[in-house]
Amino acid sequence: MDSTPIEEVERRGPQALWPRRSPQAREEGTRGALIAAGSTVAVFGFILWVVLTSEAWPKVQRQFFSWFHFKESFPDVASGFWLDIKMFAVAEVLILVIALAVAMIRALRGPAFLPLRIIVVTYIDLIRGIPILLLILLMGFGIPSLALPGVPRSPLFWGVAALVISYSAYTAEVYRAGIESVHESQRMSARSIGLTQGQALRQVIVPQAIRNVIPALLNGFVSLQKDVALVFVLGVREGLREADIYNARTFNYTSYIAAAVLFLLVSVPVARFTDWYTERDRRRKQAMSS
Amino acid sequence: MRFKTMTAILLALALVAAACGDDDAADGDGGDTGSCEVADLNLVTLDTLTVATGEPAFPPWVSGPDGANFDDPESGTGFEAALVYALAAEMGFTDDQVTWIRSGFDEVIAPGPKDFDFNLQQYSITAAREEVVDFSDPYYTTAQALVAFPDSAVASATSLADLKDAKLGAQIGTTSLDFIEDVIAPTSDAAVYDTNVDAKTALDVGQVDGLVMDLPTAYYVTAVEIEGSVIVAEFETASAAPDEYGLLFADGNSLVGCVNAALSTLRDSGALAALEDEWLVSAGGLVSISG
Numbered sequence: 311m312d313s314t315p316i317e318e319v320e321r322r323g324p325q326a327l328w329p330r331r332s333p334q335a336r337e338e339g340t341r342g343a344l345i346a347a348g349s350t351v352a353v354f355g356f357i358l359w360v361v362l363t364s365e366a367w368p369k370v371q372r373q374f375f376s377w378f379h380f381k382e383s384f385p386d387v388a389s390g391f392w393l394d395i396k397m398f399a400v401a402e403v404l405i406l407v408i409a410l411a412v413a414m415i416r417a418l419r420g421p422a423f424l425p426l427r428i429i430v431v432t433y434i435d436l437i438r439g440i441p442i443l444l445l446i447l448l449m450g451f452g453i454p455s456l457a458l459p460g461v462p463r464s465p466l467f468w469g470v471a472a473l474v475i476s477y478s479a480y481t482a483e484v485y486r487a488g489i490e491s492v493h494e495s496q497r498m499s500a501r502s503i504g505l506t507q508g509q510a511l512r513q514v515i516v517p518q519a520i521r522n523v524i525p526a527l528l529n530g531f532v533s534l535q536k537d538v539a540l541v542f543v544l545g546v547r548e549g550l551r552e553a554d555i556y557n558a559r560t561f562n563y564t565s566y567i568a569a570a571v572l573f574l575l576v577s578v579p580v581a582r583f584t585d586w587y588t589e590r591d592r593r594r595k596q597a598m599s600s
Numbered sequence: 601m602r603f604k605t606m607t608a609i610l611l612a613l614a615l616v617a618a619a620c621g622d623d624d625a626a627d628g629d630g631g632d633t634g635s636c637e638v639a640d641l642n643l644v645t646l647d648t649l650t651v652a653t654g655e656p657a658f659p660p661w662v663s664g665p666d667g668a669n670f671d672d673p674e675s676g677t678g679f680e681a682a683l684v685y686a687l688a689a690e691m692g693f694t695d696d697q698v699t700w701i702r703s704g705f706d707e708v709i710a711p712g713p714k715d716f717d718f719n720l721q722q723y724s725i726t727a728a729r730e731e732v733v734d735f736s737d738p739y740y741t742t743a744q745a746l747v748a749f750p751d752s753a754v755a756s757a758t759s760l761a762d763l764k765d766a767k768l769g770a771q772i773g774t775t776s777l778d779f780i781e782d783v784i785a786p787t788s789d790a791a792v793y794d795t796n797v798d799a800k801t802a803l804d805v806g807q808v809d810g811l812v813m814d815l816p817t818a819y820y821v822t823a824v825e826i827e828g829s830v831i832v833a834e835f836e837t838a839s840a841a842p843d844e845y846g847l848l849f850a851d852g853n854s855l856v857g858c859v860n861a862a863l864s865t866l867r868d869s870g871a872l873a874a875l876e877d878e879w880l881v882s883a884g885g886l887v888s889i890s891g
Binding site for chain 2: 366369370372373451454455457463464465543544545546547551554555557558559560561562
């Protein structure tokens with residue numbers, strides 16, 4: 311540690327300026343770990359002790375954490391959850407495609423495209439302002455009641471359609487943030503080598519834009535993965551609905567725990583993957599810039 | 601709905617905390633003496649009978665004066681509202697000593713102290729539920745009925761087999777839903793709705809062929825709520841356990857005995873039957889479907 315900050319930067323790059331652990335901190339490391347472990351055990355142990363020794367715990371355990379009811383409700387909840395996964399898969403693909411199209415239309419320049427831009431901006435503003443549950447009810451019960459020939463009546467169809475429409479509006483804004491994060495010089499260079507506006511968007515800007523917003527897109531995945539459950543209002547028997555039914559029938563909440571376990575099994579890995587990806591991307595960008 | 605799960609867990613923790621603190625008095629047995637005098641009853645609020653029902657509560661169970669509106673239990677109109685005032689009078693309460701509150705489903709079934717003496721909104725008595733709450737003796741036994749439009753696929757059904765391929769709907773937490781699944785057992789899963797309102801909408805827009813509901817509600821729905829719908833048939837309850845409605849109490853509430861005594865007096869005197877005649881249509885002459 312004899313070198314000046316400037317020498318350090320020359321040797322190790324800009325990272326040298328970031329806060330580092332002092333040598334003392336390193337010595338205190340072991341003790342710190344012990345203290346961390348001790349306080350963690352003490353705090354969580356105390357909370358557990360308070361809960362488990364309370365007079366009403368057996369009652370709460372019976373109604374929320376009953377192994378019997380977990381096993382009873384799990385098959386129905388799991389089969390409903392499978393429908394959630396299928397709805398999620400179909401909706402997510404549609405959302406990624408539609409939202410990108412919307413964002414690209416919004417990014418188009420030139421007076422000729424004004425009507426298109428008006429349409430997509432109105433769509434994004436309007437849909438993002440409507441509670442998703444209302445949209446599901448409106449489309450799921452409203453459109454079939456028009457009794458238009460050839461238009462499906464299935465609540466499943468309209469429930470997923472409502473999710474796609476709602477999430478596409480949000481996701482289009484994520485893409486837009488990505489597109490705007492690509493430096494203007496990229497567009498200029500693309501145009502200067504003779505690409506049309508559309509080509510420049512598709513081949514130069516969008517690929518970079520998507521890479522910038524992948525963590526945000528994955529965040530949307532996690533959110534959608536839970537929101538697909540909202541189609542229950544239309545009578546669709548998805549996972550949380552099955553848990554609801556079990557709860558209403560037996561007055562026992564353990565079925566929700568079964569549903570929560572299934573949802574966590576999917577959402578936690580996605581969250582970990584997002585972190586891993588973001589970190590890897592950050593490292594790569596640093597590697598490129600140094 | 602994930603939110604609901606979280607709420608449930610938070611609620612559990614909150615209840616645990618509450619249980620550690622005070623609870624000994626609230627759970628105590630005010631009715632130990634066996635006396636059913638108002639002053640001796642184990643009540644949530646002293647000298648007051650606090651009764652909970654749904655929000656909104658629907659006819660024919662809770663109506664309003666003149667039939668113009670509904671959801672007015674204080675008026676004593678509708679079968680359940682009238683029953684509560686009859687019970688209260690039998691137990692020695694004046695009408696002014698009856699207080700109505702509204703309750704959501706989760707408040708009713710969550711463990712811990714309740715803010716009502718009893719709750720009534722057509723709760724079916726089942727063994728699984730008895731583990732968590734207490735029920736009074738049944739105050740009404742109902743048949744299940746099938747509601748549909750006359751031109752629907754199920755309108756001409758005369759046997760359970762005719763309903764196998766039908767798409768049926770019911771309200772969550774009702775015996776009607778159990779009836780569809782256990783007795784009719786159709787090939788496609790029953791659609792399940794939070795409220796009868798949603799179920800009716802689904803029928804109206806053609807997402808289900810028919811709805812199963814208790815007979816008194818079916819009369820009201822077909823007469824008032826869904827124009828053009830009819831009661832296709834009532835189901836013979838012999839093919840399933842009878843659907844009995846009970847007043848719902850907190851687990852271990854000593855008030856149950858006194859309410860049961862009053863209920864049985866009303867039944868023996870014929871007053872209960874008179875209330876049924878007054879508020880619940882029973883036109884008869886329906887096609888019945890048996891298993």
